[in-house]
Structure formats: structure tokens, C-alpha cells
Amino acid sequence: MESVFEIIAEPNRRAILSLLVSSEQSVGEIERQLHMPQPTVSKHLRVLREAGFVEATVDAQRRLYRLKPEPLQEVDAWLAQFRRFWSAHVDALERYLDRMDQPSPTKKRKKKKE
Amino acid sequence: MESVFEIIAEPNRRAILSLLVSSEQSVGEIERQLHMPQPTVSKHLRVLREAGFVEATVDAQRRLYRLKPEPLQEVDAWLAQFRRFWSAHVDALERYLDRMDQPSPTKKRKKKKE
DNA sequence: CTTTAATATTCCTTGACACGTATATACGTA
DNA sequence: TACGTATATACGTGTCAAGGAATATTAAAG
Numbered sequence: 001m002e003s004v005f006e007i008i009a010e011p012n013r014r015a016i017l018s019l020l021v022s023s024e025q026s027v028g029e030i031e032r033q034l035h036m037p038q039p040t041v042s043k044h045l046r047v048l049r050e051a052g053f054v055e056a057t058v059d060a061q062r063r064l065y066r067l068k069p070e071p072l073q074e075v076d077a078w079l080a081q082f083r084r085f086w087s088a089h090v091d092a093l094e095r096y097l098d099r100m101d102q103p104s105p106t107k108k109r110k111k112k113k114e
Numbered sequence: 115m116e117s118v119f120e121i122i123a124e125p126n127r128r129a130i131l132s133l134l135v136s137s138e139q140s141v142g143e144i145e146r147q148l149h150m151p152q153p154t155v156s157k158h159l160r161v162l163r164e165a166g167f168v169e170a171t172v173d174a175q176r177r178l179y180r181l182k183p184e185p186l187q188e189v190d191a192w193l194a195q196f197r198r199f200w201s202a203h204v205d206a207l208e209r210y211l212d213r214m215d216q217p218s219p220t221k222k223r224k225k226k227k228e
Numbered sequence: 229c230t231t232t233a234a235t236a237t238t239c240c241t242t243g244a245c246a247c248g249t250a251t252a253t254a255c256g257t258a
Numbered sequence: 259t260a261c262g263t264a265t266a267t268a269c270g271t272g273t274c275a276a277g278g279a280a281t282a283t284t285a286a287a288g
Contacts, residue, residue, distance in 0.1 A: 003123070006275095008277080009119045010275090014119070014192070018278080021195055021196055027235055027236090028233095037277085037279095038276085040277070043236085044276095045236095061233085061235070061284065069199065072193065074195050075189075079186065081135055082131075083190075085135050085181060086186065089183050108138055126288085140264085141264070141266090151269080152266090153265090153266080154248085156266055157246080159265095159266095174254095174255060195240075
């Protein structure tokens with residue numbers, strides 16, 4: 001389990017991360033909100049913790065987990081190389097649709113979305 | 115292989131995507147630049163194609179593969195929910211560093227949070 | 229000090245998938 | 259036609275990670 005991409009490939013782990021974005025949560029709270037068995041939650045949290053996605057503080061018997069930004073920023077950094085590419089694509093599509101708008105009604109151009 | 119996250123979990127597939135961001139490439143070109151066996155390249159391209167990450171056009175015996183933006187934008191959309199969070203973190207860090215920077219060398223530092 | 233609550237860990241099984249090797253298909257050309 | 263090139267697919271294999279069930283650990287409460 002080396003890369004951050006493998007970590008977020010697991011749907012339950014993504015769900016946990018999404019849950020933690022609002023505020024820190026205990027294991028039991030995560031368990032209840034996501035309807036997952038407790039050992040499953042603990043095991044995924046362990047993976048997330050060791051990969052640096054979350055950290056925990058002890059509160060009596062509870063562990064409160066919260067998000068850490070760095071690994072997700074790493075994903076963001078990898079995605080950055082594609083943003084230039086797809087914004088160029090959107091521009092090309094818009095130019096294309098603009099050209100389609102003018103000509104005769106025999107073309108298949110459909111309605112524009114609001 | 116349902117989610118886009120599982121697709122990009124594989125390092126060779128990420129390498130292929132990064133290669134294609136500059137321009138379209140044939141299977142053989144990918145094979146040579148990434149030093150991967152040809153069947154491996156073809157198999158990964160199949161996965162990427164079926165997931166909508168790439169598309170191919172036929173040029174004689176060659177297939178020219180190029181990037182499609184939508185699936186990567188989907189990843190970007192998922193990441194969006196965390197940007198608010200980590201920019202808040204960066205802001206907090208910057209405020210902290212600002213407080214550390216401004217005072218004259220004779221002043222003492224604030225206590226770190228726990 | 230026994231019990232209950234919260235979380236972590238262990239063991240086992242199962243399935244997915246990445247790889248290598250070999251072969252198949254398709255196209256162009258002598 | 260036969261042949262070389264480019265790409266795709268089939269098959270067998272090993273690895274690894276996720277899930278379930280049971281148990282261990284730790285802390286608080288009684």
C-alpha cells in the first residue's frame with residue numbers, strides 16, 4: 001500500500017475521508033453514520049493513519065480522528081498537469097458549439113443547457 | 115473495475131495518462147517510452163478506454179490514443195470538497211507564521227497548540 | 229476488582245487483478 | 259499469396275488486500 005492513489009481507491013476509505021471533512025469524529029460515530037462494522041472502520045482508519053491522511057487524539061476510550069491535508073494535496077498536484085489540457089478542451093468545445101449555432105436547421109445541434 | 119479511483123491506482127496507467135497529456139501516442143510509442151511489454155500496454159489501454167480516460171483512432175495498423183477529460187475531472191470534483199479544508203489549514207499556518215515573524219528578536223514566542 | 233464501553237488486532241478465506249507467455253487478428257506490402 | 263508489422267486477446271499463476279468472526283487491549287464506572 002504505497003501510493004496515495006491506492007489508499008483512496010477504496011470506497012469506504014473515501015467515505016470516511018468525506019465524513020471527516022466537516023469535523024473530527026470518533027470511531028463509533030463513523031461506524032454508525034456509514035453503517036460499517038467496527039473492525040472494518042478501525043482497519044481502514046489504520047491504513048489512512050499510516051498513510052498520513054488522518055491523525056487521532058485520545059479522549060478516554062475514544063479516539064477522535066481528523067483529516068490531514070498533505071496526501072490529498074499530493075493527489076491534487078498530480079491532477080494539475082491535466083487541468084491545462086481539459087480547459088483547452090472546454091474552450092474548443094465552446095468554439096465548436098458557437099459555430100454550430102448559426103447555420104441551417106438541418107443540422108443536429110440540440111438545445112443549449114441553462 | 116468500477117470507479118475512476120481504482121483506474122488511476124495503477125502506476126503504469128498513471129504513467130500512460132501523463133504521457134498522453136502532451137499529445138496522442140501510438141501503442142508502440144508508449145511501449146518504448148515507458149519500457150513496458152506491449153501486452154501490458156495494450157491491456158492497460160483497454161482498461162483506460164473502457165473507463166473513458168482515453169479514446170483511439172485507427173491509423174493503418176496503428177491505434178493513436180489520446181486523452182479524454184471527463185474521468186479525471188470526476189476525480190477533481192471529488193477533491194473539491196477538501197480544498198476548502200486544506201486552504202483553511204494553510205491560512206491558519208500562515209497566520210501562525212506571521213505572528214512568529216513580526217516580533218523583534220527579543221520577543222518570546224507563543225506556545226504551540228496541543 | 230468486576231464489568232461495560234470503545235477501539236484495535238488476529239486469523240482465515242476469498243476474489244480481483246497485474247504480469248508473462250503465447251497466440252490471434254488486422255493491415256500493408258513484396 | 260506470403261510475410262512483416264502493429265496491436266489485441268487468452269490463459270495460467272502468484273500476490274495482495276478486503277471482509278467476517280472472534281478475541282485482545284485499554285479505559286472508565288460501579
